[in-house]
Amino acid sequence: MVNDKKHKKKSGAKSGNPTSALLTENEPKMAVREHVENEEKYTRGKDIDYKASCEEKDYSIKGRQLKNKIRKQEEVARDAAQAAARAEMLLTEESGYLEAEGIEKTYNYRQDQLVQELDLNTASKVFSLDLPEFGPYAVDYTRNGRHLLIGGRKGHLAAFDWQSGRLHFETHVKETLRDVTWLHNETMLAAAQKKYVFIYDHTGLEVHRMKNHIAVNKMEFLPFHYLLATVGGAGYLKYHDTSTGNLVSEIRTKLGACNTMTQNPWNAVIHLGHTNGTVTMYSPTMHTPLVKMLCHKGAVQAVAVEKGGHYMATSGLDGQLKVWDIRNYGVLQEYYTPAPATSLSISQKGLLAVGWNTHVTVWKDAFLTKQTTPYMNHLQAGSAISDVNFCPYEDVLGVGHHKGMSSIVVPGAGEANFDSMEANPYQTKKQRQESEVHSLLNKLQPDMIVLDPTEIGKVNRTTKAEMQKRQREDAAEKEGQQDGAETKDRKRMRGRNSALKRYMRKKDRKNVVDQDKMDAMDKLAQYGKEDARKDPSFTTLDIF
Numbered sequence: 001m002v003n004d005k006k007h008k009k010k011s012g013a014k015s016g017n018p019t020s021a022l023l024t025e026n027e028p029k030m031a032v033r034e035h036v037e038n039e040e041k042y043t044r045g046k047d048i049d050y051k052a053s054c055e056e057k058d059y060s061i062k063g064r065q066l067k068n069k070i071r072k073q074e075e076v077a078r079d080a081a082q083a084a085a086r087a088e089m090l091l092t093e094e095s096g097y098l099e100a101e102g103i104e105k106t107y108n109y110r111q112d113q114l115v116q117e118l119d120l121n122t123a124s125k126v127f128s129l130d131l132p133e134f135g136p137y138a139v140d141y142t143r144n145g146r147h148l149l150i151g152g153r154k155g156h157l158a159a160f161d162w163q164s165g166r167l168h169f170e171t172h173v174k175e176t177l178r179d180v181t182w183l184h185n186e187t188m189l190a191a192a193q194k195k196y197v198f199i200y201d202h203t204g205l206e207v208h209r210m211k212n213h214i215a216v217n218k219m220e221f222l223p224f225h226y227l228l229a230t231v232g233g234a235g236y237l238k239y240h241d242t243s244t245g246n247l248v249s250e251i252r253t254k255l256g257a258c259n260t261m262t263q264n265p266w267n268a269v270i271h272l273g274h275t276n277g278t279v280t281m282y283s284p285t286m287h288t289p290l291v292k293m294l295c296h297k298g299a300v301q302a303v304a305v306e307k308g309g310h311y312m313a314t315s316g317l318d319g320q321l322k323v324w325d326i327r328n329y330g331v332l333q334e335y336y337t338p339a340p341a342t343s344l345s346i347s348q349k350g351l352l353a354v355g356w357n358t359h360v361t362v363w364k365d366a367f368l369t370k371q372t373t374p375y376m377n378h379l380q381a382g383s384a385i386s387d388v389n390f391c392p393y394e395d396v397l398g399v400g401h402h403k404g405m406s407s408i409v410v411p412g413a414g415e416a417n418f419d420s421m422e423a424n425p426y427q428t429k430k431q432r433q434e435s436e437v438h439s440l441l442n443k444l445q446p447d448m449i450v451l452d453p454t455e456i457g458k459v460n461r462t463t464k465a466e467m468q469k470r471q472r473e474d475a476a477e478k479e480g481q482q483d484g485a486e487t488k489d490r491k492r493m494r495g496r497n498s499a500l501k502r503y504m505r506k507k508d509r510k511n512v513v514d515q516d517k518m519d520a521m522d523k524l525a526q527y528g529k530e531d532a533r534k535d536p537s538f539t540t541l542d543i544f
Contacts, residue, residue: 023431039087042081046522095349097364097374097412107361109379111408118409125163125396128406129155134172136386139402142182143223144423145392145414149189150405151180159202162254163408169204181219181296183228183242184439185432190228192216197230199242212247213238217259222268227284229270233257238269239284248446249284259302264326266309268449273300279314283449290451293329296320304344311367313352315341321354323367333370345397347390347413351375353397355385360399362410378408393418393425 053158068318096105115123131137141148148162155177158170168186176194183189187202199208216232226243235256239248244349253272260273269290270282270441277296280289304313311332314325314466317340323333352363380401387400394414399406418424424431448456 036082039081039085042084043077052209055110059192062315092415093415093434095412095416107375109376111378114409120531122395122409125394125407125453126409129404130403131404135400135402135404136384137402138178138180138387139389139398139405139407140181140201140401141389141391141398142186143392144418144425144427145394145396146183146425148187148391148398149180149182150400151177151191153177155198157188157204159186160202168202169200171204173198178217179219179227181221183221184223184226185436187432188242190219192219192232197228198288208245210240212250213240217257218261220261220263220270221441222449224442225446225449226269226440227264227446229261231258231261231272237272237282241446243440243443249287251282251284251287251517253280253282253289255280262303262305264305264309265307266305267451267453268444269451271303271305271312273303273314275299277316277318279303279312281451283451284446285449291329293324295322295324298340300456301340301342302344302355304346306346306350307348311346313344313346313366315344315356319376323352333366335371342385343388345388345390347393347397347410348415348544349412351410351413353388353390353410355388355399356383358384358401360388360397360408362413364412376410380406390414411473 034062070298098109100106101125111126115126118126129150134154134156136153138151139148140150146161146163147159147168149159151157153176155173155175156170157173157177157180159168160166161168170496173191173193177191178194179192181190183199188207189200191198191200191409192213195214195277197210197213197219198206199210201207213230214232215234216230218231220229221227221242222229226241227248228240228242229237230240231237231253235247235253235258237248237251237253237258239250240246241248253274255272255276255278256270258274262271263269264271264281272280272282273295274280277294277300279293279299279300281291283290295314296318297320298317300314300316302315305311305326307440310325310327312326313321314324315321315337319336319340321335321337321341322331324330325332330359337354337356338359339357341354341356345353347353350365350367352361352366354361358380360378360380362378363371363373365371376514378399380399380403383401383403385399385401387398388414389400390396390410391398392414395409397408399408420427424435427435448455485507
């Protein structure tokens, strides 16, 4: 009976029965999908050919359940790409830039001239806070660009909703304040004070004192990993998990004090600028740099990385501003600044802001071609620039200087259309709470921080037979090198300062003949001077 059933099943597959053929292939028929315009822009690479056999491909996927699972995942990804392509018609906002007519130049336009031509909503975003007693100031925006945090070197700390003008809190910590940064949202912030790093809530209440972070100069928060990275005068890079309160990693850079740090938004790798002109890239799981680049002949003053993770801008005390392609670690453009740039920032649309002396220069298309004239220029008269930071989803640049903080308009800097699931500038309290819970559930582990995050989750398509073949070839190559290669004689030091001579002189001075000395003399007599020099297994340690 069993043989008859098997025979019937096979004959049914050969007879052209579609049901039997489906059972034989173990594959459901896929519906024909219509092509959506701009669908390729949202796809995540090529689909896996799970129907391929070992003869057609170097790999094959065995098992009906695994094939069905992969097929469903591909369908979901394809549906998401088509939905995103169809939703493009809802993105009505477009980013625009300043355009000059005739012989006019865009870098000659001042902020007071732009305010007269802007609408009331945009004109209200140009303001200046005069705080000459507590500067220089550090500036930081939240990920949705709604809230602003400023910190003065002499202890002034304030946070507010800068678009509505609502103040969250304002306080004076009564000690040196070196850097400030928002954490996962506007409810928590970190301040690097004279000795320790302190955590405050949105009311200005001190929540925690981080005793493991001492004399910190710069801080960066990794939002998808909930990691606070700090570096200071001792030269230690430390990662602290703000969701659990644990110190994840402590790395000694061995390059002295560091006061320049930024993160790569694409892969969450920390970039540090050092006084010897090098830029190092770190992840919390490696205690040595992933990459070490010699960028300047002097100390590195500022580092910035664009959101795609392809380009990096650096400035140094040698007066140079360099643009790098960190995919191949090569320099693209080199510029000279009238004074060493103290701060750099890259907008969501690729504009580069350079703060030097009392000027802020904004460059357009600086990563593509060599620029001869800047896009915009801003003069902060009588006050040196200490920090520049672009506001996300807004054409606004925050400028921290010695006499306070200024907000200027830079047309075309921000992303015109935002994704409310990623960062919502108009989120309610309930939406903020829900997004916080979702981000905690989707938190990435520190060991996921690598140079190329696209390698995570990839399938090694090398077959087991190929791997074994490579191992055999490597082993044979090593054996051939050991057999055929000539052993190079080790250079031994002759004369009064050799180890053997010192040992013999020491024994002669004491006029003592012990068993060790007799064994050494017998070994020398057995080998001889020439044999001892040619035998690689004979060392001075053997004598003792």
